[in-house]
Amino acid sequence: MTQTNVVPFEPVDEAPMPESGPVRIYLGCNQNSLPGYINVDCENFPGVDVVADLEKPWPWPDNHADEIFTADLPEHLRGWYETPDWGKYQGTLESLVWCMKHPVRTYGVIHFMNESHRVLKPGGLLKARIPTTQSKAWAQDPTHVSFWNENTFLYFTHPGYRGIYPHLITAKFEALKIDTIMPNQYGESWVKAILRKPLT
Numbered sequence: 001m002t003q004t005n006v007v008p009f010e011p012v013d014e015a016p017m018p019e020s021g022p023v024r025i026y027l028g029c030n031q032n033s034l035p036g037y038i039n040v041d042c043e044n045f046p047g048v049d050v051v052a053d054l055e056k057p058w059p060w061p062d063n064h065a066d067e068i069f070t071a072d073l074p075e076h077l078r079g080w081y082e083t084p085d086w087g088k089y090q091g092t093l094e095s096l097v098w099c100m101k102h103p104v105r106t107y108g109v110i111h112f113m114n115e116s117h118r119v120l121k122p123g124g125l126l127k128a129r130i131p132t133t134q135s136k137a138w139a140q141d142p143t144h145v146s147f148w149n150e151n152t153f154l155y156f157t158h159p160g161y162r163g164i165y166p167h168l169i170t171a172k173f174e175a176l177k178i179d180t181i182m183p184n185q186y187g188e189s190w191v192k193a194i195l196r197k198p199l200t
Contacts, residue, residue, distance in 0.1 A: 022066035025119070027054060028073025037069065055081065055108065058115045065119050071129040072190075075138060077108040079146040108146050110168050113156045117171035120197040126173065128193045132180055135189035150178050150191050157195065174198055 026037035033039035033047030040050045052059050055077055082103035089099050116126045130148040131137035138144055154161040157175040173195035183189040 023064060023121075024067040024069065025060070025065050027068060027070040028076070034069075054115070055106070055111065058119055060119045062118050063121045065124055066121055067125045067127065068116050068120060069127045072131065074109070074112050074128065074130050075141075075144040075146055075148055077112055077146055079109065080105055080107045082106070107168065109148070109152065110155075110165070110171075113171040113173075114169065117156075117173065117197055122197055122199045124197045125176075126193070126195045126197075128195075129181075129190050130193075132189050132191040134180065135183055135187055137186075137188035137190060140188070148191060150180055150193075152191075153178050153193050153195065172198065 024037045026034050026039050029037075029039040029041050029045075029048060030043075031045045031047070033045075033049075038049050039047055040052055040054075041048045042051065042053055044051050050059065054073075082105050084099040085102050085104045086099060088102070089095050120126065131141070131144065132149045133139075133147050134149050138147070153173075153175060155164070155169060156162065156171045157173050162169050162172065174197075175193070176196055177192070177194040179192055181190045181192060
């Protein structure tokens with residue numbers, strides 16, 4: 001029996017890629033930047049290449065990256081938040097008041113997945129490790145503000161679940177691997193996912 005296209009989960013520790021090589025983005029690197037990746041965080045720690053607020057539109061064009069890797073970041077992005085509807089602002093006080101009274105709601109999990117899908121090239125991989133709501137790891141940290149587990153990814157891989165929110169979800173992934181790491185000695189557990197943006 002032959003094994004086909006085994007996708008390693010962990011990022012490969014190697015020299016930075018040449019400009020013509022794969023574009024690999026590490027979201028939420030904190031102080032643990034990785035060689036060969038564009039290291040991204042909301043703080044300008046040593047080794048960070050791009051400082052970005054990932055609750056806003058991401059600073060990369062469509063179909064840009066071959067891989068997005070993230071570990072222990074998405075749960076820190078708000079579950080939902082509202083911003084004024086600036087698309088309706090017409091330069092008047094009345095329209096300003098209207099924009100403030102009629103904000104646009106953004107769901108953080110959907111925003112993260114939609115932006116990952118947008119930025120990845122067709123065939124590109126999203127590799128994520130996130131504390132799961134099925135363990136103490138999610139609830140113990142006071143800065144965890146969004147909910148993730150294996151079933152979360154159904155809304156971005158399964159047509160029936162995607163169809164529940166067709167006006168919100170643009171991401172459409174193929175699930176290569178989704179599983180939960182067994183709890184450690186502290187009862188902490190993570191969901192790990194490898195998703196691929198379809199070629200077409």
